[in-house]
Amino acid sequence: MSPMKSGHPAHTTCGEDLSPGDRIELCSYTISTDDIVKFACQWDPLFFHVDEERATTEGYFGGLIASGVQTLAIYQRLTVDSFVQHWDVIGGAGISDLQFRKPVRPGDILTGSTVVKNIELQPDRGRARVDCFGELINQHAEPVLVLTMSAYVRMRST
Amino acid sequence: MSPMKSGHPAHTTCGEDLSPGDRIELCSYTISTDDIVKFACQWDPLFFHVDEERATTEGYFGGLIASGVQTLAIYQRLTVDSFVQHWDVIGGAGISDLQFRKPVRPGDILTGSTVVKNIELQPDRGRARVDCFGELINQHAEPVLVLTMSAYVRMRST
Numbered sequence: 001m002s003p004m005k006s007g008h009p010a011h012t013t014c015g016e017d018l019s020p021g022d023r024i025e026l027c028s029y030t031i032s033t034d035d036i037v038k039f040a041c042q043w044d045p046l047f048f049h050v051d052e053e054r055a056t057t058e059g060y061f062g063g064l065i066a067s068g069v070q071t072l073a074i075y076q077r078l079t080v081d082s083f084v085q086h087w088d089v090i091g092g093a094g095i096s097d098l099q100f101r102k103p104v105r106p107g108d109i110l111t112g113s114t115v116v117k118n119i120e121l122q123p124d125r126g127r128a129r130v131d132c133f134g135e136l137i138n139q140h141a142e143p144v145l146v147l148t149m150s151a152y153v154r155m156r157s158t
Numbered sequence: 159m160s161p162m163k164s165g166h167p168a169h170t171t172c173g174e175d176l177s178p179g180d181r182i183e184l185c186s187y188t189i190s191t192d193d194i195v196k197f198a199c200q201w202d203p204l205f206f207h208v209d210e211e212r213a214t215t216e217g218y219f220g221g222l223i224a225s226g227v228q229t230l231a232i233y234q235r236l237t238v239d240s241f242v243q244h245w246d247v248i249g250g251a252g253i254s255d256l257q258f259r260k261p262v263r264p265g266d267i268l269t270g271s272t273v274v275k276n277i278e279l280q281p282d283r284g285r286a287r288v289d290c291f292g293e294l295i296n297q298h299a300e301p302v303l304v305l306t307m308s309a310y311v312r313m314r315s316t
Binding site: 042043044045046060061065074077080085090092094098 | 200201202203204206218219223225226227230231232234235238242243247248249250251252253254255256257258261305312
């Protein structure tokens, strides 16, 4: 990553550079048992995320599943790697309509896309609010996560 | 944690045991620079989450701030520790109206509360959908995260 603020380097995407309908395909992430257990031990230690045996015998899904927060973290990492690292981001604003559609299991290969839905230029604050629809799908092309995420991105002209 | 499914032990909270207005105070979590950088290196490696010097000189907030996904992960961990470990949870359903209200900075002490907003019993599916309003505040009593999170909880009677 090269500097993102001073002088807005030409390769940095600012609020004015985005348009509704812009679509970005994400890279992919393969999740392992170890990934799932490690994340959940720290952030979401429910038995069906951390204890493979109990998850299999007692869990609703018949086996270990990833924490929903980890599924969101994977989406975030894929967006940073795929495009957000090139945006002049101020910070996140929020998330709406996030749905965990299918469980994420060890060995799943996740990928997906992000589509810019709406841009609200706020030149008096030097920023644009950008709302994006995002989707993560598994190796069977089943959506596992859908959401709308909003962030503030600097404007070039201010 | 003791077994949560077989026979629904008396101390396990099922869908029928919850009522709108039920309120739970959360434990607290103090976040360090190391926490912020470690999490973000793996899941959200934007410069203002991982590079203290650049965050200070180029970041909008004048210093390192936590990934929003990590703020959500902290909320999730506090809810598991405070009450969700005693609920007969099937899994998460989704999140709506999540807002990152204030940046979370190194040294911040986060705590908060969860209030049950709505319960939809689905006895034909042996579950209840439970919608909870949650809030995390910092040591200045400023909300940093608000959200509504929904989960499926088993019903005792099915």
